[in-house]
Amino acid sequence: MTEKKTRRRGQALVDAILTATWDQLQQKGYQNLTIEGVAKAAETTKTVLYRRWPDKAHLVIAALGKFGNLTPYTVPDTGTLRGDFLNLFGQLAAFLERLKGETLRGLLADRLQNLEVGKLLNHANQGNELKEIVQPMLDHAAARGEIAKAEWPDRVVTLPGILLINEVLSQQDLSEAAQIEMIDDILLPVFHADN
Amino acid sequence: MTEKKTRRRGQALVDAILTATWDQLQQKGYQNLTIEGVAKAAETTKTVLYRRWPDKAHLVIAALGKFGNLTPYTVPDTGTLRGDFLNLFGQLAAFLERLKGETLRGLLADRLQNLEVGKLLNHANQGNELKEIVQPMLDHAAARGEIAKAEWPDRVVTLPGILLINEVLSQQDLSEAAQIEMIDDILLPVFHADN
DNA sequence: AAATATAAGATACGGCCGTATCTAATTTGA
DNA sequence: TCAAATTAGATACGGCCGTATCTTATATTT
Incomplete structure (x- = not known):
């Protein structure tokens, strides 16, 4: 019997979702990633996702922000x-x-x-x-x-x-x-x- | 009683569908145009549409070709x-x-x-x-x-x-x-x- | 004209979208 | 500590996608 009483909230929940998103992105690619699929993978429901991100693009962008290892660009000054x-x-x-x-x-x-x-x-x-x-x-x-x-x-x-x-x-x-x-x-x- | 026995085929059917597509495009715009909607407007079913065009983009492009009044470009030669x-x-x-x-x-x-x-x-x-x-x-x-x-x-x-x-x-x-x-x-x- | 081939149209499917509504767990703050 | 507020999670909806399957009207062929 899989017991699961505790509900995640706030940042913990967001983290779990973004992790699942990143996961799915690697596994299925952008096109085949679905909101419902992410919800299932994160063991929650799409209702929860739609409360935070309006669509797939925003969700993926959020995941990229967390896991994409993006660094801000700097202004070059090389002399030419x-x-x-x-x-x-x-x-x-x-x-x-x-x-x-x-x-x-x-x-x-x-x-x-x-x-x-x-x-x-x-x-x-x-x-x-x-x-x-x-x-x-x-x-x-x-x-x-x-x-x-x-x-x-x-x-x-x-x-x-x-x-x-x-x-x-x-x-x-x-x-x-x-x-x-x-x-x-x-x-x-x-x-x-x-x- | 609306009688409707005759089935359109071939070009006649295509014409009706593209006309409906063009129509829907004006009425609803590209984003809100749906294959099912066009099928209904053309009084047929989406099965018929999918036999001819793989997706909305191709369907709309076909309608543009028929009604868009596109003219081929010519090579300019103005002297400069x-x-x-x-x-x-x-x-x-x-x-x-x-x-x-x-x-x-x-x-x-x-x-x-x-x-x-x-x-x-x-x-x-x-x-x-x-x-x-x-x-x-x-x-x-x-x-x-x-x-x-x-x-x-x-x-x-x-x-x-x-x-x-x-x-x-x-x-x-x-x-x-x-x-x-x-x-x-x-x-x-x-x-x-x-x- | 009858047999055969072709293609239209009807229907149903599983999947996903995006929204609404309800419940119950958790947090809050009085 | 207990009531109130918040929000996670469950469920269900209508809409559309794209595919498959079946029927039946029309065209083709002999």
């Missing part, structure tokens, strides 16, 4: 804009390696229903705007005289993020070759443009 | 690369105006599960690769001596498409100001880069 971009992309590549491509793809597809592309990457990183990293890089480059100005339209400042998302969705990973090509063929020409 | 891009983006903007943003967003999100971003736009246009339009533009520009070379990495040639998709997903539409900014701030600097 190219070096900064390389460093930034390196940080992002490291982050992405922690996620299976399928998870990211599923997450993005789900979030796409509610969010704009530009916001997607941020949400993978606890709301840290990628822009807040790129802008200081541009400030430094402008201060060094490497580029003509530090102020660029939003569409341009967010370009690194756009390229990145596209790359990750197209390929599974973010190869070094891809990083270099994006930087040398696209980003640097854009920021070095003489206008 | 900038003019060509403007023309191309104009064509795309016209196309996108036929789709509600919500439809495109939903479609993209659904297709994202199975396709890479670069392929997405093509599928909206009967498989015409955007690349097949951009490349001739680059050939012309190179022949004119306007740009240094006609051969660019895939990542660069597909950049217009990436920018476009991102724009459409972020905003509802593709404003003229956005088009100009993408062209002048990003695309032209990239293709004019001296390397």
